[in-house]
Amino acid sequence: MELFSNLIFGLSVALSLQNLLYCFMGCLLGTLIGVLPGIGPLATVAMLLPITFSLPPVAALIMLAGIYYGAQYGGSTTAILVNLPGETSAVVTCIDGYQMARQGRAGPALAIAAIGSFFAGTVCTVLIAAFAPPIAEMALKFNSPEYFSLMLMGLVTAAVLAQGDMVKSLAMCVLGLLLGTVGTDVDSGWQRFSFNILELTDGIGFVVIAIGVFAIGEIISNLGDKEERQVFTSKVGSLFPSKDDLKQSIAPIIRGTFLGAFFGVLPGTGPAIASFSSYIVEKKLAKDPSRFGKGAIEGVAGPESANNADAQCKFIPMLTLGIPASGTMALMLGALMIHGIAPGPTVMTQRPDLFWGLIASMWIGNLMLVILNLPLIGIWVSLLKVPYYLLFPAIMLFSSIGIYSVNNSPFEIYLTAIFGIVGFLWMKLECSPVPIMLGFVLGPMMEENLRRAMLIARGDPTVFLTRPISLAFVIATVLILVVMAAPAMRKRRGDITG
Amino acid sequence: MKLEFYKKKDFWAGMMFLGIGAVAIIASRSYPLGTTLRMGPGYFPTMLGGILILFGIYILVRGVLSNEKIPGNWSPRALIVLPLSMVLFGLAMYHLGFIPAIVVLIFASSASGRGFRFLHILLLTVFLSLLSVAAFIWGLGLPYPLINF
Numbered sequence A: 001m002e003l004f005s006n007l008i009f010g011l012s013v014a015l016s017l018q019n020l021l022y023c024f025m026g027c028l029l030g031t032l033i034g035v036l037p038g039i040g041p042l043a044t045v046a047m048l049l050p051i052t053f054s055l056p057p058v059a060a061l062i063m064l065a066g067i068y069y070g071a072q073y074g075g076s077t078t079a080i081l082v083n084l085p086g087e088t089s090a091v092v093t094c095i096d097g098y099q100m101a102r103q104g105r106a107g108p109a110l111a112i113a114a115i116g117s118f119f120a121g122t123v124c125t126v127l128i129a130a131f132a133p134p135i136a137e138m139a140l141k142f143n144s145p146e147y148f149s150l151m152l153m154g155l156v157t158a159a160v161l162a163q164g165d166m167v168k169s170l171a172m173c174v175l176g177l178l179l180g181t182v183g184t185d186v187d188s189g190w191q192r193f194s195f196n197i198l199e200l201t202d203g204i205g206f207v208v209i210a211i212g213v214f215a216i217g218e219i220i221s222n223l224g225d226k227e228e229r230q231v232f233t234s235k236v237g238s239l240f241p242s243k244d245d246l247k248q249s250i251a252p253i254i255r256g257t258f259l260g261a262f263f264g265v266l267p268g269t270g271p272a273i274a275s276f277s278s279y280i281v282e283k284k285l286a287k288d289p290s291r292f293g294k295g296a297i298e299g300v301a302g303p304e305s306a307n308n309a310d311a312q313c314k315f316i317p318m319l320t321l322g323i324p325a326s327g328t329m330a331l332m333l334g335a336l337m338i339h340g341i342a343p344g345p346t347v348m349t350q351r352p353d354l355f356w357g358l359i360a361s362m363w364i365g366n367l368m369l370v371i372l373n374l375p376l377i378g379i380w381v382s383l384l385k386v387p388y389y390l391l392f393p394a395i396m397l398f399s400s401i402g403i404y405s406v407n408n409s410p411f412e413i414y415l416t417a418i419f420g421i422v423g424f425l426w427m428k429l430e431c432s433p434v435p436i437m438l439g440f441v442l443g444p445m446m447e448e449n450l451r452r453a454m455l456i457a458r459g460d461p462t463v464f465l466t467r468p469i470s471l472a473f474v475i476a477t478v479l480i481l482v483v484m485a486a487p488a489m490r491k492r493r494g495d496i497t498g
Numbered sequence B: 001m002k003l004e005f006y007k008k009k010d011f012w013a014g015m016m017f018l019g020i021g022a023v024a025i026i027a028s029r030s031y032p033l034g035t036t037l038r039m040g041p042g043y044f045p046t047m048l049g050g051i052l053i054l055f056g057i058y059i060l061v062r063g064v065l066s067n068e069k070i071p072g073n074w075s076p077r078a079l080i081v082l083p084l085s086m087v088l089f090g091l092a093m094y095h096l097g098f099i100p101a102i103v104v105l106i107f108a109s110s111a112s113g114r115g116f117r118f119l120h121i122l123l124l125t126v127f128l129s130l131l132s133v134a135a136f137i138w139g140l141g142l143p144y145p146l147i148n149f
Helices: A002-014 A017-035 A041-052 A057-082 A088-102 A106-140 A144-161 A166-180 A198-202 A206-224 A243-265 A271-285 A298-313 A315-321 A327-338 A346-350 A352-383 A388-407 A410-428 A434-456 A468-485 A487-497 B009-028 B043-065 B076-095 B098-110 B118-139
Strands: none
Touching: A002 A017, A002 A106, A002 A352, A017 A041, A017 A057, A017 A352, A041 A057, A041 A206, A041 A327, A041 A388, A057 A088, A057 A106, A057 A298, A057 A327, A057 A352, A088 A106, A088 A271, A088 A298, A106 A243, A106 A298, A106 A315, A106 A346, A106 A352, A144 A166, A144 A315, A144 A434, A144 A468, A166 A434, A166 B009, A166 B043, A198 A410, A206 A327, A206 A388, A206 A410, A206 A434, A206 B076, A243 A271, A243 A298, A243 A315, A271 A298, A298 A315, A315 A327, A315 A346, A315 A352, A327 A434, A346 A352, A388 A410, A388 B076, A388 B098, A388 B118, A410 B076, A434 B043, B009 B043, B076 B098, B098 B118
């Protein structure tokens, strides 16, 4: 069985003392920051990204992955305990999780969330290990036209399915592509949009945009909110779910896992859509739907498994095709490139240690989260009480030190401050900044593939339509656009994401 | 509807895309465009600028026709002071050293919120300074002088 020998090879990488340590640190830091109110996984990963630059690539990716699902898990903890979703996917968990907490059953809710996430993580690790190699193998046959169409499809789907206004998201994608062209053109050596600023000739650092928009912009926006947040914490009580709890949760966990895995591989469908679908499915299947909203454990088990499955399966397109399916994956992709690894199907063959080590570490990370979180619940609860006026200066500090450490120059700091202002304006104008990140990371690759495709086809743009695989991607892109632009769909989409 | 558009969300969003697209095209004019067969460095940005302008016009027109205003509250103070605190941090890192930069950043950024609790901020500064020195200087080995007058 190749699958298992690969996984065992991965485990041997992930279980090295160093990688284990970084995985642990990632999970711990991720949960720690994820629990703090007002910082989602995206901002957490962005903020801690520069720290990982000095690590070896495998350790860096393992740590980032740990931060990512740690933050995700932290968000669910706050959703259950204080009705504060750390991010959109945890909104659904709030509905029944918080009700359970109010009935004194916060412990079982947290435990089921952890068990569900762990189960989903385990299944998805196997799914990734099983499906990533054939996908990557297929992608090895791709040439520039296929790559260009694939990236186009990835960008369009991500923009169209993401939250917020479709047209503005598409425009933000284009803006991201444009930001990606800043700096020296690899082909010709021309300085583009550098406006005679020496530091810009290397392009804009993606950490600068990520931290500026997702951390600084967010804080500016939060400080404008009138109300101060009040946190009421309830008692956690016994952690152990009863036999009935477990029995009721098994089916929702399994269904949630597969729903999440399905949505996970689609670009742009954030974990919110996965967890929402799972919730609706469970409510429909329940014998007594009226229990939902009043502390039904299925309403925690299903969505929590779904959003973890979704989060993890987002790695499939990222690792095999080099297509980021979410903002966080765009950051991971950027991290790969900073370590000098060209993303795409060759990662698996050229860096098997990184590929399989990362996959195996996901499973270890999920296990760690269960072991780490449940006993430490008390600490997380006390963290929730940290008031925002002490929190945001700390975020500012760690973000600033991180950015400064990338090039040891203040220029990046100034640029980040500008992106903070711009990011805030984008939020005010309801232009979702996530597509920018996707466009920015994919921009240079898209341009290169477009140029090569045109060279191959002697300047004939119909090449994208005459090669079958490329044509399939183009058709899929158009279909998604048409379907999502249809008025009926737009309304339903608003119901789900808005 | 006359003169009301300056409050409208999509009017400004459209203006932004339009403006950036125009700047991209104008700036790209000084880069060789090349041909479709052999694209020069100006080709891709010009194309993107054009697409952005089209999006911008659509969003702008839609914005003028709709009535959606810019939502929510905002704090002009945070918008100015928070980025400024980062600039001060950058300057202090470069000229004064790690610890002064931390102090400057925390005090300046705290000033962008409502209510400034001096004692709390002071304690926070001490705590975060110790933590940062331990984590970044000793732990990660970043090469910054603690104080550099």
